Amino acid sequence: MRVLVLGAAAGGGFPQWNCNCRNCRGVRDGSLKARWRTQSSIAVSADSHNWVLINASPDILAQLKALPQLQPARKLRDTAIIAVLLVDSQLDHTLGLGMLREGERLQVYCTASVRTDLMTGNPLLRILENYCGVDWHEIKLAGGGFRIPGIAHVEFVAVPVSSKAPPYSPHRDAPCEEDNVALMITDGLSGRSLFYAPGLAAVDGKAWECMSGAAGLLIDGTFWTDDEMIKLGAGCKRAHEMGHLALSGESGMLSYLRRIPGARKVLIHINNTNPILDEDSAQRRELERAGVEVAYDGMEIVL
Numbered sequence: 001m002r003v004l005v006l007g008a009a010a011g012g013g014f015p016q017w018n019c020n021c022r023n024c025r026g027v028r029d030g031s032l033k034a035r036w037r038t039q040s041s042i043a044v045s046a047d048s049h050n051w052v053l054i055n056a057s058p059d060i061l062a063q064l065k066a067l068p069q070l071q072p073a074r075k076l077r078d079t080a081i082i083a084v085l086l087v088d089s090q091l092d093h094t095l096g097l098g099m100l101r102e103g104e105r106l107q108v109y110c111t112a113s114v115r116t117d118l119m120t121g122n123p124l125l126r127i128l129e130n131y132c133g134v135d136w137h138e139i140k141l142a143g144g145g146f147r148i149p150g151i152a153h154v155e156f157v158a159v160p161v162s163s164k165a166p167p168y169s170p171h172r173d174a175p176c177e178e179d180n181v182a183l184m185i186t187d188g189l190s191g192r193s194l195f196y197a198p199g200l201a202a203v204d205g206k207a208w209e210c211m212s213g214a215a216g217l218l219i220d221g222t223f224w225t226d227d228e229m230i231k232l233g234a235g236c237k238r239a240h241e242m243g244h245l246a247l248s249g250e251s252g253m254l255s256y257l258r259r260i261p262g263a264r265k266v267l268i269h270i271n272n273t274n275p276i277l278d279e280d281s282a283q284r285r286e287l288e289r290a291g292v293e294v295a296y297d298g299m300e301i302v303l
Helices: 023-030 062-065 089-101 111-118 123-127 205-212 228-232 251-259 281-290
Strands: 001-009 042-044 052-053 082-084 106-110 135-137 155-161 180-187 193-197 216-221 263-268 293-295 300-302
Touching: 001 216, 052 205, 062 216, 082 089, 082 135, 082 293, 135 193, 155 205, 180 205, 193 251, 205 216, 216 251, 281 293
Parallel strands: 052 082, 082 106, 106 135, 193 216, 216 263, 263 293
Antiparallel strands: 001 042, 001 300, 042 052, 155 180, 180 193
16 A cells, blocks of 8 residues: 655645745745645555545645656546545645546545535535536445545545534534544555544544554644744634644643554644744654654655
C-alpha cells in the first residue's frame, strides 16, 4: 500500500496568501528554512496505478500537476483517481471537488452527515450534478470496514473523532459522530495499517486504540500551542475551539506520540503559524528527538 501526500498544510496553505507572520514572510523571502505546502490531502493506492483521493483540497489542480503518477495519460481524457473519500465537509477538504467537474461521474465516499452539508450549507454535490454528476457511497460507522473497487486488498474503517463541523453546518455547535471521521487504512496483504486523522480535538479511547495499533500515523499537527493564533494576533480562537489538539503541553498530541514506539509518526494539516514549519526551530528539534516527522507535499509512505 502506498500513501502519497498531495498537500500537507492546513486551510490557506503555506505561506497563506494574506499572512505576513514570521513563517509566511520568511518562506517568501528565503530567510526561513522551510518548504512551501499546499492544503491537506492524500491519496492511497495498492498498485501505484489506481488511487483514491482522500479529501479534495482547493489546491487539487496544482497538486495533480505536480504529481505525474496521478495523470497516467492512458487515453485522451484520463486520471488515476477512481474515487474521492471525504473525512468531513470542511471547505479545505471539499472545494477541490468543483475542480474535478470535467471528468466522469465522481465516486464520492462520505458519511450521511457530510453529504447533507454538501447538499445544503455548501451544496457542492448539488452543483456537480449539473456537470459530471456524483455517485454517493455512504460510509457507515457501524458494521466494520469497507473497500473501494480498484483499490485491491485495502480496507478502510471510519473512526468517529472529536473535532468540529464547519461553520455552515446546522450542527456546528451540536456535533454528531458522523461529522468528522478518521480512517484506519489496512493493507490486507501485509496486515499493516495507517491511521489518518487530519483533524483531532481530543484523543479518546477509540482514537488511542487506533493510534497505538497502527504501523503508520498521519495525524493532526495543526498548532503547536492552544493559544497560538491569539498570541500572534492572527485570530481570536484557541486550537481546541477549531477542532484541533495542540502538539505541545502535558496532554498535547506530542505527549501521545511519544508513547508509541516503532510506528512511523508523521504530522499533517500544519497551520502556517506553527513553528515546526521552520526546519531550524527548537520545536522542530523536539519533534526529531521524539521520532516525529512533518509531512510535505510529495511525501510518500509505503506500508
